[in-house]
Amino acid sequence: MSLNPLTEAVVLDALRQVLDPEIGMNIVELGLIYDVKIAGSGVHIAMTLTTAGCPMGESIRGGAEVALLNLPTVTEAQVELVFDPPWHPGMISPGAASPFD
């Protein structure tokens, strides 16, 4: 069995499994993912939250980590929360829409 190569697109697809429960939009379309670095079977992402004090912060960060580790080719995943620059609604993917809008 051959595994798909680990690319940024594969990583982002995996991260789309993580939704903001209030907005109903995934963290990629929300523009929360600032950086993806792939080194062998390890992935490091830098992501933000819609607000720095968001009570969901730790669960979203943990969820993103689990989503990455669920990829068959990933053995190590690091998710770093960053708040510089702060998120704003202009970072939402153009054309992205909440499924409940």
Add this chain to the structure above:
Amino acid sequence: MEAALPISAAPDVRGSQPKQVRATAPSVSLPLRFMLTALVALFGAVAWIIANPSILAIYHYHQHVIAATHLVVLGFICTVVMGAMYQLVPVALETKLYSERLAKWQFVIHVIGFVGMVWMFNVWNMKQVGHFGSALALGVGLFVYNLARTLWRVPKWNIVATAITAALVWFSLTIFVGLSIAAAKCAYEATEGLATEEGVKQVVGGLRVVAGVVSRFDAIGAMHAHAHLGVVGFFVMLIVGVAYRLIPMFTLTEVQCKYRAGLSIVLLNIGIAGSVVTILLRSQWKPVFAATVVAGLAIFVWELWAMLRARKRPALDWGLKSFLAAVGMLIPVCILALVLSWPSLPMNQFFGMLENVYGFLGLFGVVTLAILGMLHKILPFLVWFGVYSPHVGRAQLPLTSQMVSERAQAGGLVTYLVGLLIISVAILRESEPGVRLGGLFLLVSLGLFGRNAVKVFSHFRNPQIKPLIAAKPAAV
């Protein structure tokens, strides 16, 4: 390999040093205990109106009206606001609650205080009102201290922090004035025998001085000043300030003009300070400060409109629609405020009942409806957070919008607005059957709210967790 940026619409941040931040919020049981207690109090208040509709069909300077009013303002509004602030202030201001333990103690003291006060107002035992009020004031002191220490940690001061600070100052003053009014109605003959160096005697001495000052003003003026301090200074100030944070969060927008938002808070503060003094003194300047408050609220509505026009999330859910309906209720309330502030107004039966309508619409039309709207958002979020947050990324989870019945929310808003209209007309007509009918509409609305709350809380017993499906490519 380094990924190409920007990802999605995010800007390039490769040059910046990432900062590790651990977001913290109190456990969900803390705000939930406040909110559930508050809802019980609201049900009790509406049931009271239905059982005894005369409390809205008579002039409000009456022990039963004052007792029922304190059940609404202390039992429902204050309780829910305290719970929500313990949860929201750390989120809104990107900091951490100073002490969750203190908040739990404050809850117990607050419940003892408000239950005792309502009971003693109802039997008009002002000395006991003062005693239970002192317990409540102790709780408020703990609440204000806890939030002040929390505000002290705010990394970046902003307009929301300013509004919350102002609201806490007005709230403290409200409690002080309320206790002073109670003290002014009491006699302290039982303390005559106490030695002068005893602490109780000194406290009572202080109360006598305050009571002497309050007694110089007429009782109704002092009561109205106390009510405006609490309702406009604390509740409305919070609604305006917190809206500048929550509306952007819920609708994916931003404050469009910080100057405008700041001006609304400044005008509100000037208006409140001036209104309280002029109401107390029955001054000719009352309309000027009433107009200042109205101007502050008009600028708030202007900014709210601008924020909503720029939102990225087109659909407004029923929680937000309820909140906006409450903002719309500011229109009749502000008109009534301007009319009733007119100094040469004849104090007859009609204008007396118009004051009842003003107070009723202020409390139930603006503040309570705004809170119910926000509870439609906050309750599902708190339950979701308590049940599902450990499963993020591991399973398919419901969205908060899927935890509620939109039909029940829509029906709840419509019946609530009908209830407000019927009661307002009934108050003007001094019709007890009309007040009772309107109260029944409010009760149906609260029943629908309760039904939704039960549906939301059912997720604690029956979580809806499904296995993950394969990720789909982005639709971008």
